[in-house]
Amino acid sequence: MDLVNSFMNWVVPPASMVMLAFAWPALSFLHACEWLYSTYYSEDMEDKVVIITGASSGIGEQIAYEYAKRRANLVLVARREFRLIGISENARRMGAKHVLIIAADVVKEEDCRRFVNETISLYGRLDHLVNTASLGHTFYFEEVTDTSVFPHFMDINFWGNVYPTYVALPYLHQSNGKIVVNASVENWLPLPRMSLYSAAKAALVNFYETLRFEVRDEVGITIATHGWIGSEMTRGKFMLEEGAEMQWKEEREVHVSGGPVEEFAKLIVSGACRGDPYVKYPSWYDTFLLFRVFAPNVLRWTFRLLLATHGARRTSLVGTGRPVWEGAGRPLLEGPSPRKLIASPVTSSQLSPQYQQKME
Template sequence: MEASSSLPHLSHMTQACSTRLNSAEVSSGSGGGGKRRWSAMEMLSMLKVGYTILRSETPATDLVNTFMDWAARRSLMLLAVFLPPYYVYKLTTSAFKAAAPEDVAGKVVLITGASSGIGEQIAYQYAKKGARLALVARREESLHEVAAKAKDIGSPDILVVAGDVSNPEDCQRFVQTTVEHFGQLDHLVNNAGVANVCWFEEVPDVADFKQVMAVNFWGAVHPTHCALPHLKKSGGKIFVKSSAAAVLAMPRMSFYNASKAAVLNFFETLRIELRNQVGITIATPGWIESEMTKGKHLSKEGTEEVDQDMRDSQVGLFPVVRAERCAEAIVDAICRGRRHLTVPTWYRAMFLWRMLAPEVADISQRLFYRRTAGSRGNQEKARRFLEATGVKGMLQPSSLQSSDIKRT
């Protein structure tokens, strides 16, 4: 738009706004049931924006974005009006859901990563409720052990399927096998995961960490894609385990953090796309009793190792939640149709710090995870400090000290 061609329009606009200003009330708060009158300041602000647009020689898209910037800032004031009734609505709906959780007795639940840790405990929680289970993991022998215990707890029918969630063919196979065996699928629990603990700069070859994304992200996406038609048919639910690290960006876990952030955003998007056809619950747990908090992780070479000194250095003074407690909260959240779950709940305060004061969050993490030349020595010091002060027994379940960790 040429500046010269804008002047006639500007003249008309200025004249109209001047007339409107002359008739406007300085305060819009007076008056009864009549129409709201624009204040002088509001009219001046609108005139300024209009003048900027008409005098501009920039492309139309830039002009529109200039207006949207102005409008968006002012729309934030609506939050003061919107939030109170919104939270009343949230509390009301939560109360209704709490009063009537889903009865999963006889329903079919497929759980990935079910051979240990949180996945194993989720299987037991569903078994208590009488659900039929399809247990998936790479370690078939461990799955049969979990299946036997789940059957004793109360599950009427259990299917064990060995499979690798990072393999699309395996995902198709274990979903299809589940549907063929039970005739339906009601809940899909995406739980499988793998973590790395190493400084990014010390990694010899980043290609060694493709497996982190393959297991954590694609290992949830592939089963979901295969199971979705069956879940839509049953009006079922999807659970996916992201991580607090997706929000907090924990040092030494860059690949893991990225994969869990991808999981979080993918399933938020999927929830919008599916509308209400399939429920989706996303968990962002903190440190939970699992093989990872027992010291099992990927080293800087991308190989699996068990290093409890490194675990003590990474987990530090953060309390570790028992897997059973976490699984109980997860199954309860799924049955109540909750959108999000954070265990333990105090991590939500850390999420707010990360969002509202990111610089402060960065500084605190840099202090907590200091990188020095003697990193191995620091790991040993962390372990000795935890043991000498007796804090370790308070912060970590006794199972974390066990050397009996399932491999591959």
């Protein structure tokens, strides 16, 4: 058996690459034909019902506006209800037939059951479930001394998608509906200072890839992956418990431009209505996947070079630090390293609300 595997290790990779090279033109043509067909028969969202979690800012907010332009009925879910009020008014002006706002925490199963049940009670159906709530960080793994922060990233990025999906799935089966997943290129592209976030997103993508086979064609699943976009996280914002917004003074070490969040939201909604299995923005990020599979050393050397070029700066833990005022009165953050900060006496009730809520 070892001899067979050794032979296959030498033969299969180059043979597969040659086959793909010859098949690429035909596959591209078939993909183009499929895209044209699905675009022509794209789903009409007028009077359809859409639940959007994490709708209080960023990607979730912009997705709500895109569905509003298609005259859908919206259910906007987020912890920050006061933010949803203004967004719901904007959505109505853009064409939404009806907008329901619900304050809920997607990491709590009972909250997920509540907003799904309220949706069914009001509209009698559910057509699209859009999960956009995410939690990000920009610190090195070794800087953290309090491991109680770890579950927060899995709770928001993984269970915050699984619970709404589990509760909504029976109703999506009835309507042959769709699930939209806000993933990230970090699920397979290893970016520094994103270790816990990347791990949670990898788990998320693998969950929905498996679920896609389980539900077959009865429920469509669109997985959206993005690079750096203009969301709250990439602008350094985080949320305090009382809802005050602040911003980091320091920038990220490695920043690869992705594009505006409005354009990504438009692509997501268009892709979901077409029934696309994936929405990638920008699509050139796929090139890195080839390097990871066939030339992982090149990818590793590239990141080492980027880190060496940008130095070894550290930023404070998500949502912590000393606020300072700069420019036109905008609060900026200039704080110590996470190791120093977490080592200081602070209760869990003081610490946990200060993790960044990234509503991409």
